[in-house]
Amino acid sequence: MPIRIGLIGKTNTGKTTFFNAATLSHSEISTYPFTTKKPERAMGNAITPCVHTEFNVQDQPQNSKCLDGWRFIPIELIDLPGLIKDAWAGKGLGNQFLSVATQSDALLHVIDVSGSVDASGKITEVGQGDPIADVADIEEELIMWYLKLLEGNRDKISKLIHSETEPMIALADIFRGIGVKESHVKEALKITGLENKDFDNFDMDDSKKFAACLRHVSKPTLIVANKIDLPGADKNFDRLREKYVNTIIIPASADSELSLRRAEQKGLIKYVPGSEQFEILRKDELNKKC
Numbered sequence: 001m002p003i004r005i006g007l008i009g010k011t012n013t014g015k016t017t018f019f020n021a022a023t024l025s026h027s028e029i030s031t032y033p034f035t036t037k038k039p040e041r042a043m044g045n046a047i048t049p050c051v052h053t054e055f056n057v058q059d060q061p062q063n064s065k066c067l068d069g070w071r072f073i074p075i076e077l078i079d080l081p082g083l084i085k086d087a088w089a090g091k092g093l094g095n096q097f098l099s100v101a102t103q104s105d106a107l108l109h110v111i112d113v114s115g116s117v118d119a120s121g122k123i124t125e126v127g128q129g130d131p132i133a134d135v136a137d138i139e140e141e142l143i144m145w146y147l148k149l150l151e152g153n154r155d156k157i158s159k160l161i162h163s164e165t166e167p168m169i170a171l172a173d174i175f176r177g178i179g180v181k182e183s184h185v186k187e188a189l190k191i192t193g194l195e196n197k198d199f200d201n202f203d204m205d206d207s208k209k210f211a212a213c214l215r216h217v218s219k220p221t222l223i224v225a226n227k228i229d230l231p232g233a234d235k236n237f238d239r240l241r242e243k244y245v246n247t248i249i250i251p252a253s254a255d256s257e258l259s260l261r262r263a264e265q266k267g268l269i270k271y272v273p274g275s276e277q278f279e280i281l282r283k284d285e286l287n288k289k290c
């Protein structure tokens with residue numbers, strides 16, 4: 001089964017544009033908040049330099065393809081409706097979306113780094129929104145989702161542990177539905193220093209610490225700093241990098257990528273997705289509309 005990657009973030013940040021560019025789908029894109037109403041899935045590719053050039057050999061890819069020295073590895077992308085504050089408590093169908101999001105193996109957190117989406121999700125003047133606060137808001141929703149599962153199942157976990165189930169297995173059991181493995185639980189217990197503490201004695205601080213750590217260990221997340229093409233986005237991008245030093249943050253312009261991929265589909269240009277260059281093939285057929 002291919003790796004499953006969920007696109008999360010607030011509304012209007014460009015998740016569906018990214019999804020369409022990456023999978024060549026035709027899902028609806030609009031400036032209207034909450035246009036995406038239900039999760040959509042499609043296949044795309046993760047792209048990495050192919051090892052065959054380094055080893056100077058011919059390759060015969062079985063489940064992926066090689067194009068001009070780039071290896072295209074199939075992945076499943078899930079486009080999700082925008083998350084809102086208190087989604088974890090069920091606001092805006094939050095439960096449903098968080099449950100789909102957390103079934104992914106990894107997450108792409110798409111933010112509008114230009115700050116042109118306001119707190120209510122409407123497109124506004126560039127610089128009005130705060131992408132740094134947006135990252136923290138969405139993080140909070142995910143952590144609360146994990147915490148809710150933990151706290152809501154205290155009795156069940158406790159009972160399992162008292163019936164001789166190893167704490168690590170009892171905890172993993174609760175989170176299994178969202179793709180958490182025993183190894184994730186083990187790592188989170190170790191990092192938080194809770195491995196030798198009796199679960200019945202976990203106080204709220206312990207639970208929060210564990211939930212936050214488990215969220216990070218079990219769902220590796222990359223921040224996609226989208227709309228980098230807009231003025232002022234570069235400043236926010238720098239602020240973001242300073243604030244989240246341990247997170248990989250990639251600048252992106254999903255809109256530009258989508259235009260390039262559509263032009264490539266029509267045979268107007270030669271373009272390898274994500275590459276820094278493209279070549280115009282049929283200059284005479286290009287007009288302003290293209």
Ligand SMILES: Nc1nc2c(ncn2[C@@H]2O[C@H](COP(=O)(O)OP(=O)(O)O)[C@@H](O)[C@H]2O)c(=O)[nH]1
Pocket residue numbers: 010011012013014015016017018028029030031034035036082226227228229230252253254255256
């Ligand atoms: N300037 C700019 N606008 C973008 C970019 N990506 C998306 N948009 C616009 O942002 C709006 C919301 O996009 P959409 O993909 O529907 O956002 P979603 O709600 O997160 O799925 C649309 O008007 C898009 O054209 C980008 O990279 N740059």
Ligand SMILES: [Mg+2]
Pocket residue numbers: 015016017035036080081082
């Ligand atoms: Mg959308």
